[in-house]
Amino acid sequence: MKIWVDADACPVVIKEILFKAAIRTQTPTILVANHSLSIPANPLIQFMQVPGGFDVADNKIMQQLAPEDLVITQDIPLAAEVVAAGALAINPRGELYTTSNIKARLQMRDFMESLRSSGVQTGGPATFNQADRQAFANQLDRILTQRKKGLLPPAAG
Template sequence: MKIWVDADACPVVIREILFKAAERVKLPVILVANQPMKVPKSEWISAIQVLSGFDVADDEIVKRVEAGDLVITSDIPLASEVIDKGGLALNARGELYTLDTIKARLNMRDFMDTMRSSGVHTGGPAALSQADRREFSNQLDRLLTRYQRQNRASK
């Protein structure tokens, strides 16, 4: 398992949680962004800088993700593509996207895009709360624990 991070929009506090997890469980965390990203010196943490442009980082993640990998993103279309490839997608608020939920999320996203393009002000997402950070951390721990158990069982 690798953890891919859609890093352009990923909050710093979430990246820090991921860095600690990478060291703890010895799994690669790769940040993908269209700008330089500071990462701690670690054999488990790296960054890939892609060219600027619409969905360039997303496309790079989709190209590289494999079944069983985890992608951290709030981008619904990216999450859908990751799920289609057999990966897992988790947003910064700790919501794990699944086959059961992603289509409804895509429909809502498309509806909100239509509303915005019609001139309706829909507002943005709320600021990341302490509860959101805790839920992200808890969900990440559950996923990594499940991965470690499966990995031990297969050995």
């Protein structure tokens, strides 16, 4: 199992949680972004810089993804691709994307995008807070523990 991080928009505090978890569980973690990032000097943690452009990081993750992998992303279309490929995806707030919830998330995303494009002010996401950090850490720990024990099949959800 590897952890892939869509790192361009991933909050720093989530990256720090991921670094600690990668080292603690000995799980290879790869951050993919189109700008340079600072990562700990540890062979388990890698950074892959990609050129700027629409979905370049997403495409790189999908090219490398295996069914037993986990992807951290806020990008709903990427999460949908990950789930369709039989891998796991969670967002930085700890929400697990599954075959049973990803379609609704995509529809909501598209609906909100259509509202914004017609000039409706929809606001942004709620401020990232301590409860979000804790929810992410708990979900990550649950997934890593279940995978380590062989309890979570690759296409969970």
